[in-house]
Amino acid sequence: MFTYFQTIKVENYGSKRRLHDRIKQLIEELPADATYMKMHVQGNSETLALIRRVIVACVQHLDLGAALLNDIKLATTEACTNVIKHAYKFNDAMSFDLEIVTSDEVFVVEVFYHDPDFVPANIPVPNLNEIKEGGLGVFIIRNIMDHVDYSTEEDSGRVRLQMVKILKLRD
């Protein structure tokens, strides 16, 4: 059984439902020339730079611009850092999976990992008036991606984090 926890940015779409429908449509109607990439990654922070380079390679033909490219590198790195730091506690015997699908309209990255104790609704929301050294990763992800969806599988402890960035606004 899966439980879901979603964050959706609604700017430019008027309502959460319209944005959600648009993202669903973009994913369902991916063009034949969409790029698909799967990685099986060791739970070690040394892999993060490699992941960023793979992302750049996946989208280099799209001419996204520095800001958009940085957003998707940043969100993916934050997600993987959380897996390595919080779920795996720097145990590099653990590993996780990363799947990227991108067209010229949408970038979708999914992170699959094991964390039976993870409850998405319990992710703390940081108080930005209190200066702390951590706790900003998910806040950043939710603020730069258009759609963030955690789902957990209670029986196996498997977690899926899906993050979506729309690369072209609707005309």
Added chain:
Amino acid sequence: MEANVFKIECKVDAEKKIKIFYVDGELDIQSAKTLKSEVMDLIESTGWTYELNMDQVAYLDSSGLGMLVYLKKEITRHNGKLRIVKLNEPVLNVFKLTKLDDFFEIS
């Protein structure tokens, strides 16, 4: 495919009591450890200014930011001052998003 090559070079002006760190690379949870050890090893007991020149830092995430918060607190505890200069736009945007652009002296 090359990994994150992260380098720090320090120049000291003893007369002005300033240490300038030229940071080169991507600042994430891996390289933040290097930044910490390089800066902490050179913190004086009192009254110095520490400048981080980030001109060659094209990427920064929350782990890098967290390390900068830690360093500022440590430098302040030693009665010193931390200044961050030459931030690239994507990096500055991370400071702004987390509202830490007000916490740091940035120029």
